[in-house]
Amino acid sequence: MSQLTVLVADDDPNVCEIIRLFFTENNYRVIEANCGREALSLYESTNPDVILLDIMMPDIDGYEVCRQIRSKTDVPIIMLSAKGEEIDRILGLEIGADDYVTKPFSPREIIARIKAIFRRLPDKNSNEVTSDQQIYQFVNFSIHVKSRQVLVKEEKLFLRPKEFDLLLYLVQNINTVLTRDQLLERVWGIDFGGDIRTVDVHIKRIRTEFAKHEIHCIHTVWGVGYQFQNKN
The missing domain is CATH 3.40.50.2300 (Response regulator)
Incomplete structure (x- = not known):
């Protein structure tokens, strides 16, 4: 470094x-x-x-x-x-x-x-993406992996880097219930020393951005974790 x-x-x-x-x-x-x-x-x-x-x-x-x-x-x-x-x-x-x-x-x-x-953090000099799929298209919004943007009717949602990473991982595991520990390890890394509530805070921010457009795609599975579903 x-x-x-x-x-x-x-x-x-x-x-x-x-x-x-x-x-x-x-x-x-x-x-x-x-x-x-x-x-x-x-x-x-x-x-x-x-x-x-x-x-x-x-x-x-x-x-x-x-x-x-x-x-x-x-x-x-x-x-x-x-x-x-x-x-x-x-x-x-x-x-x-x-x-x-x-x-x-x-x-x-x-x-x-x-x-x-x-x-x-993503390597700004790298053209590599986290998935073979570069665009995830849904009814109400799209996720552009390479440019790290989430668009709702051409309007860009304001997501911080870690919020985008968290959303992308949920989307890549659509309909799968993921625990907080799984999300923390995959998105923040096994050496992350912060609180597990970090996941909840970032989920809340993502939901707040989507809620401005009446989109509700991240669901809480009580006692387990979170799940992305392609429906409102």
């Missing part, structure tokens, strides 16, 4: 120093922000490859910074927080974070999670 630029946004100078020293030794370029506004400004000026974002920061908290950045880009975001409650993790995922790490943490663990995220 070539050198990556990491934006670290945390108002604790000790945390920034630990990350900077360890990451620099491991061939990462580190840029530091000590508050939310500075994080947003540095994001615009440096175009980092990944963002480590503390939740509790002066002026603008990490949740709002994540919302604003996610509205513009799919850059990987890992939330950092002393909070370990499930609701905090779920909120971070719902607003677009890719992962969530609770303090105190090991810098080595964060690097492992960054590597895991980039292994799961």
Whole structure:
């Protein structure tokens, strides 16, 4: 992996120093922000490859910074927080974070999670698709694998990369009930260290986009998992 630029946004100078020293030794370029506004400004000026974002920061908290950045880009975001409650993790995922790490943490663990995220991202230089079939055509919408688009009457749905991957895997296993563990392993990878509720959060986002067009194709099988069906 070539050198990556990491934006670290945390108002604790000790945390920034630990990350900077360890990451620099491991061939990462580190840029530091000590508050939310500075994080947003540095994001615009440096175009980092990944963002480590503390939740509790002066002026603008990490949740709002994540919302604003996610509205513009799919850059990987890992939330950092002393909070370990499930609701905090779920909120971070719902607003677009890719992962969530609770303090105190090991810098080595964060690097492992960054590597895991980039292994799961599609290769932008590759023409390879995840299936021999490049377009899935249904009555109300179509999925274009190569361009990674979902179209409803020529209108493109807004799906983040992992949401598209999850939808595609469900479609490729149409009418099959898939457990959360199966979806987590196939879409996020066996080395994913996040919460299994990640699947539920992403399913909710996909359903929200489809519901705008009164399409209901992903069904919950209670006590088991989820199933894609080609019907409303």
